[in-house]
Amino acid sequence: MNPTESQAATLPEGIAEVICDAEAIGATTDLLAERIATDYRDRKVLVVGVLKGALFFTADLARALQRAGMAPDQIILDFIAVSSYGNAHRSSGEVRLLKDTSESVEGRHVLIVEDIVDNGHTLHYLRAVFGGRGPASLAACALLDKPYHRCVEVPVEYVGMEAPDEFVVGYGLDYQESYRHLPYLARLHPWVYRD
Ligand code: IMP
Ligand code: MG
Numbered sequence: 520m521n522p523t524e525s526q527a528a529t530l531p532e533g534i535a536e537v538i539c540d541a542e543a544i545g546a547t548t549d550l551l552a553e554r555i556a557t558d559y560r561d562r563k564v565l566v567v568g569v570l571k572g573a574l575f576f577t578a579d580l581a582r583a584l585q586r587a588g589m590a591p592d593q594i595i596l597d598f599i600a601v602s603s604y605g606n607a608h609r610s611s612g613e614v615r616l617l618k619d620t621s622e623s624v625e626g627r628h629v630l631i632v633e634d635i636v637d638n639g640h641t642l643h644y645l646r647a648v649f650g651g652r653g654p655a656s657l658a659a660c661a662l663l664d665k666p667y668h669r670c671v672e673v674p675v676e677y678v679g680m681e682a683p684d685e686f687v688v689g690y691g692l693d694y695q696e697s698y699r700h701l702p703y704l705a706r707l708h709p710w711v712y713r714d
Contacts, residue, residue, distance in 0.1 A: 551677050566595065573662075614641050646673060
């Protein structure tokens with residue numbers, strides 16, 4: 520068995536190829552954390568992870584911020600949950616807030632943490648929601664950016680890496696709610712979409 524065959528043999532059903540492994544995701548997260556820790560040097564930041572997709576990234580980023588030198592009381596973690604309508608591959612403009620923050624946003628330095636920014640609707644909606652609540656500052660961090668099909672211009676202050684112009688799963692990203700738990704980013708076999 521050659522290396523490609525042995526790798527394919529150990530991949531979960533439906534996964535065609537790993538496009539970014541856990542080590543590369545970790546290195547990207549550390550670089551982002553260093554930039555954020557520098558920018559928020561003397562400030563407390565309310566880190567708001569967007570569920571479900573940013574679950575793992577938010578957790579890993581928070582720990583990377585600590586390694587990058589932020590003090591324990593500088594990092595406050597919170598989560599929101601949104602659902603975007605559309606098909607399994609792409610969200611529509613209609614975004615709904617399913618779970619709000621438990622922390623108050625007013626007067627806080629808010630950092631929205633997203634898995635991926637694609638057409639931009641989700642982040643655009645979230646920036647409007649949080650921006651209307653009187654934060655001291657508002658910024659967004661996304662592990663992945665897909666700039667190819669942007670429908671709305673939306674600032675993303677911290678971008679981990681550009682994603683290929685195709686559907687990716689793993690590390691929080693799902694296809695019909697599956698594959699989120701995989702520790703890497705991967706491409707699916709085309710047959711998965713046909714079933
Ligand atoms: P948008 O910027 O409004 O398109 O929203 C981004 C959301 O679309 C993400 O939070 C994901 O839920 C979903 N999404 C976009 N591209 C992908 C992908 O390649 N894999 C999995 N989910 C994606
Ligand atoms: Mg999704």
